[in-house]
Amino acid sequence: MGVLLRVLLPILALIYLFYKLFSRKSKKKADKSNAEELVKCDNCGVYFSPQNGVKENGKIYCSEECAK
Numbered sequence: 669m670g671v672l673l674r675v676l677l678p679i680l681a682l683i684y685l686f687y688k689l690f691s692r693k694s695k696k697k698a699d700k701s702n703a704e705e706l707v708k709c710d711n712c713g714v715y716f717s718p719q720n721g722v723k724e725n726g727k728i729y730c731s732e733e734c735a736k
């Protein structure tokens with residue numbers, strides 16, 4: 669039993685480390701895709717990044733021209 673544990677524990681630790689690395693990577697990927705998600709302009713229908721948008725009355729527009 670002791671020998672088995674000595675063999676199994678490093679393997680389990682490695683699997684755990686790989687799992688942690690992998691899940692961290694996939695979480696980063698998900699965060700990135702969320703940040704790059706596009707929204708649709710409420711006026712002209714153009715898709716754009718929310719960071720570049722203009723918020724007006726709870727709606728989001730692609731430019732100040734559309735927000736008028």
Ligand SMILES: [Zn+2]
Nearest residue numbers: 709712730734
């Ligand atoms: Zn627009």
